[in-house]
Amino acid sequence: MDGERPLFIPVILGTARQGRMSLPVEKLMISELSRRAGIETELIDVARMPLRIDDAGEAIKDPTFSAQMNRADALVVVSPEYNHGYSGLLKHALDSCLKEYIHKAVGIMGVSAGPFGGTRGIQDLLPVLRELGLVTIFWDVNFSTVQSVFDESGALRDQAYLPRIDKFLKELVWMARTLRHGREHVALE
Numbered sequence: 001m002d003g004e005r006p007l008f009i010p011v012i013l014g015t016a017r018q019g020r021m022s023l024p025v026e027k028l029m030i031s032e033l034s035r036r037a038g039i040e041t042e043l044i045d046v047a048r049m050p051l052r053i054d055d056a057g058e059a060i061k062d063p064t065f066s067a068q069m070n071r072a073d074a075l076v077v078v079s080p081e082y083n084h085g086y087s088g089l090l091k092h093a094l095d096s097c098l099k100e101y102i103h104k105a106v107g108i109m110g111v112s113a114g115p116f117g118g119t120r121g122i123q124d125l126l127p128v129l130r131e132l133g134l135v136t137i138f139w140d141v142n143f144s145t146v147q148s149v150f151d152e153s154g155a156l157r158d159q160a161y162l163p164r165i166d167k168f169l170k171e172l173v174w175m176a177r178t179l180r181h182g183r184e185h186v187a188l189e
């Protein structure tokens with residue numbers, strides 16, 4: 001990526017639940033993105049977004065989140081599984097932007113206490129992301145029984161996740177670079 005300006009790949013933490021195990025997942029991804037050359041990242045915590053709940057959609061757009069989505073080349077969404085679906089607050093936050101997402105890449109990290117690594121929530125999130133204009137990659141990272149994946153300090157216990165994250169990020173970066181090229185050089189006829 002010599003000479004290319006860095007890709008901006010923020011990570012959205014999709015829950016405000018107290019004691020959320022999606023937080024160490026997000027921190028791990030921020031750390032993995034930060035140590036790769038040519039990538040800038042930022043944590044976006046839905047719990048800290050000033051989102052009104054008496055309205056929905058672009059009417060409640062937060063200028064900071066909108067600017068982050070405009071700048072983004074790709075997103076990583078950390079998606080906890082709640083009752084076999086995705087988090088309502090994650091959807092509420094994503095719904096607040098629209099044109100900001102178009103022709104940008106997205107990858108999902110599923111998180112669950114159960115054995116399926118958030119896959120049921122991921123499958124339901126895919127058509128939502130597509131409708132937003134995002135381009136989904138074909139790798140996910142699935143954190144099953146997440147309570148045993150990290151120790152009390154939030155450090156990763158199971159090193160088998162690192163090669164999976166590497167594969168996921170290689171694909172996400174390829175898609176982000178390809179789509180950036182398309183946005184900047186290929187006209188929509």
Ligand SMILES: Cc1cc2nc3c(=O)[nH]c(=O)nc-3n(C[C@H](O)[C@H](O)[C@H](O)COP(=O)(O)O)c2cc1C
Nearest residue numbers: 017020021022080081082083084111112113114146
């Ligand atoms: C409302 C709610 C529903 C949940 N439903 C499921 C579920 O359907 N399947 C599952 O494996 N875990 C379920 N869990 C557990 C979460 O997946 C678990 O808390 C996991 O750590 C990811 O979410 P967290 O970031 O809030 O911790 C649920 C948790 C909550 C709060």
